[in-house]
Amino acid sequence: MIRTGIKPPGLREITKIQLSLKDYFLGDEYRTHSIFTGVHADRMRNAQKVENKTFEDLRFIRLGSGKGGNGSVSFFRDSHTPFGPPDGGDGGDGGNIYIQVVEGLNSLHRLNKSYQAGYGESGKGSQLDGKNGRDIILEVPIGTTIRWIPDPVSIRRSIRRLKDRLDMVNLKMGLVNNEIQLYREDYQPGDGWIFKERDEEYQRERDYFNNLNERVKVYDEEIIFEERTNDRFPILGIDLNKPTLQPVLLLKGGKGGMGNMNFLTKDIRNPRFSKRGRNGIQEYFLLELKLIADLGLIGLPNAGKSTLLRSISKASPRVGHWEFTTLQPTIGTIQTTIDKEPFTVADIPGIIRGASQNKGMGLDFLRHIERTKGMVFVVSLELEDAVGDLQTLMQEVGDKRMQNKKKLVVATKADLNESSGNYHVLKDYVDSMSWKILPVCAKQDENIQKCIKLMSEMV
Structure with missing residues (x-):
C-alpha cells in the first residue's frame, strides 16, 4: 500500500537572474574566452607535442545521473492460487555522480569528456525490487575547482554570433541562496503511469483510480520537492583544495517507480498499473586545476x-x-x-x-x-x-x-x-x-x- 506523508511545503522562492559570461567568471574574460573557443585546447596540444608530457588543467565535462527503473505490474501465481494479489516490485534508483579528491594526481587529462551513471533496473514479480544503477565517482587532483556551465556548444555559438563580446553573452538561471537551481524534465505529479491491458483513458474515467491518484500526487510532489532540493549547485562552484574522505555528491539519480503491489486498496484488488522511474539529470561542468605547491x-x-x-x-x-x-x-x-x-x-x-x-x-x-x-x-x-x-x-x-x-x-x-x-x-x-x-x-x-x-x- 502506498504511504504518503504530509504534503511538502512549496519550494523556496527561486530568484531569476541574468548574468553575462564575463560576470559569471568574475571578470576573467580571457581565460573564459580561450576555453570556450578552443584556443586553450590548441595550446595544450602544442605543449604536449613539444614536451612529450600530457598535462591538462581545464576541461569541459558532461555528467548524467541515471534514470530510475520502472515499477512492475505482476500478480502472485502458483498451482493453488491462479489469481493472487499484486506482487510487482519497485524499480531501482538511478546511479549518482560523485567527485573525490585523490592524492598523487596532477592533471585532468585522464578524465573522459562525458560520464553517464547506470540506469536503475525495472522491478520484478514476487515483490523483487530492481537493482540500483551504477554510481560514477570522478577522481581529481588536489586543487581542482568545479563550476556549472550551460551547454558549451550553445555558448560557443553565442560568442561567435556576438563577435567575442563576452559581456554580451548572457546566462539565465534561477538562484536559491546563492545556489543555481538545476532542472530535470520529467512527468508532473499524478502522471507517469504505466498501464497494462487497460489504457490510460479507461483508468482515468474510473473513480477508484482518480481517488488513488490524488494520494499518489502527494507522493510525487514529495519526490519532486526532494529532487529540487538536491538539484542545486553553488554559483561560485566547489573548491576541492584538500583530500576528501568521502565522495562529494554532484548529481543524484532518479527515483525508481512504484510497482503495482503499492496500489492494492479495498477498492482496487487487481491494480494493473505501475509508475515510471524518474529521470536523471544531465548538466555540464568546467573543471579547473590550480596546482597545490608551496x-x-x-x-x-x-x-x-x-x-x-x-x-x-x-x-x-x-x-x-x-x-x-x-x-x-x-x-x-x-x-x-x-x-x-x-x-x-x-x-x-x-x-x-x-x-x-x-x-x-x-x-x-x-x-x-x-x-x-x-x-x-x-x-x-x-x-x-x-x-x-x-x-x-x-x-x-x-x-x-x-x-x-x-x-x-x-x-x-x-x-x-x-x-x-x-x-x-x-x-x-x-x-x-x-x-x-x-x-x-x-x-x-x-x-x-x-x-x-x-x-x-x-x-
Whole structure:
C-alpha cells in the first residue's frame, strides 16, 4: 500500500537572474574566452607535442545521473492460487555522480569528456525490487575547482554570433541562496503511469483510480520537492583544495517507480498499473586545476627558472636557450634535511608583458600560483633592465595574487659579484620593498644551498 506523508511545503522562492559570461567568471574574460573557443585546447596540444608530457588543467565535462527503473505490474501465481494479489516490485534508483579528491594526481587529462551513471533496473514479480544503477565517482587532483556551465556548444555559438563580446553573452538561471537551481524534465505529479491491458483513458474515467491518484500526487510532489532540493549547485562552484574522505555528491539519480503491489486498496484488488522511474539529470561542468605547491617560480622567458628548479630539486624540466622553453607547469620536490618535511616548487611557463590580457600563455598558468604560500621571482642579470623585468612580472601577476604571500627575488646567471652594477640596482629596488634577494649561478651550483634555505624559511 502506498504511504504518503504530509504534503511538502512549496519550494523556496527561486530568484531569476541574468548574468553575462564575463560576470559569471568574475571578470576573467580571457581565460573564459580561450576555453570556450578552443584556443586553450590548441595550446595544450602544442605543449604536449613539444614536451612529450600530457598535462591538462581545464576541461569541459558532461555528467548524467541515471534514470530510475520502472515499477512492475505482476500478480502472485502458483498451482493453488491462479489469481493472487499484486506482487510487482519497485524499480531501482538511478546511479549518482560523485567527485573525490585523490592524492598523487596532477592533471585532468585522464578524465573522459562525458560520464553517464547506470540506469536503475525495472522491478520484478514476487515483490523483487530492481537493482540500483551504477554510481560514477570522478577522481581529481588536489586543487581542482568545479563550476556549472550551460551547454558549451550553445555558448560557443553565442560568442561567435556576438563577435567575442563576452559581456554580451548572457546566462539565465534561477538562484536559491546563492545556489543555481538545476532542472530535470520529467512527468508532473499524478502522471507517469504505466498501464497494462487497460489504457490510460479507461483508468482515468474510473473513480477508484482518480481517488488513488490524488494520494499518489502527494507522493510525487514529495519526490519532486526532494529532487529540487538536491538539484542545486553553488554559483561560485566547489573548491576541492584538500583530500576528501568521502565522495562529494554532484548529481543524484532518479527515483525508481512504484510497482503495482503499492496500489492494492479495498477498492482496487487487481491494480494493473505501475509508475515510471524518474529521470536523471544531465548538466555540464568546467573543471579547473590550480596546482597545490608551496612556492611558485615566476620569471620571463629564458630567465633560468628551469635550470634553477633542476638544481634545487628532483624534477627534470626541459632546459634550453629559446623562449617559452617551459610550456607546461612542473612541480619539483625539495628535501632539506631528514628531520624536516619536504616542500614543493611550481615552475610555470614564462610570463611576458601583457600576460594578464592573455598574451602568450600567461593566463593559462597564472592560476597555478594562486594557492602558493610564497612567490619566487626569477630575474636574469644577463638582461640590461633587471628592475624593469621584475616590475613587468609584478604587474602581470597582479596585487591580488601577491597579497599575503612571502616574496623572494632570485637573480640568476650571476657571477656572485654583489658590486655588479646590474645586481646592485636590482638589490636597491628589492630592498625598498622589504623583500629578500639572492644572486645565484645554477649551472655552477653557486648559492644553491642558500637559495634552498631561504625558500624553506618562506614555507
